[in-house]
Amino acid sequence: MRTQQVDFTSLYFGTPVAILSSQNPNGTTNLSPVSSWWILDKSIVFGLGTSSKCYENLIENPDIVLNIPDSKLWGNIELIADKTGKEYLPEFKKEMGYLFEKDKFSCGGFHEVKSINVGPGRIKECPIQIEARVVGHRYLGGAGGNLVSMDAGILCVHVAEELLNCTNHNTRFIVEKWQPLYYIFRHYFSVGEELGTNFRCNN
């Protein structure tokens, strides 16, 4: 395969979208779309800009919910995409067209459900909602203190019943029904047909 060196401003080759709930100092929940995240065992790792309200909130209160939307919700996410929960937003974000929004649930057409183990609420419309608590963070080298990676321990996982097949013996996630939302170079996509399974697949 012949290759060319490129110098793209973004390198978003494709990751799933999630919406992070964090708790504002007044107890309300802020919502922040993210696509830089992954899960390994019972830990979530995610990347945040330090100018976000989410980062500011998590420094004070480590509780989060990782709400995972399905592809149908891309329009709702776009409704909050140019918003920040930060009242006094940095100049560069103003120039990009961001606006302050204190109620992203109403703005995005979402409804809040109380969490069980953490302060910030969950998004009712998201089929997967993971309650977790941040246990560590680290500034990303080369980003001048503007980006941070955080890791959080998972406390509890909620999954929509229509994505579950429950028998007396076990509960299975119905992968064929799951339509995750992917962010690829700032375009939204979902998944196509299944291609095959991994050797360790048992569902």
Ligand SMILES: Cc1cc2nc3c(=O)[nH]c(=O)nc-3n(C[C@H](O)[C@H](O)[C@H](O)COP(=O)(O)O)c2cc1C
């Ligand atoms: C689909 C999508 C994915 C995004 N991924 C990230 C991300 O992984 N990390 C990040 O810091 N910002 C990401 N952003 C930008 C934030 O959502 C944006 O800065 C927002 O204003 C944060 O809200 P807050 O300031 O209220 O926390 C993403 C935005 C969209 C629409």
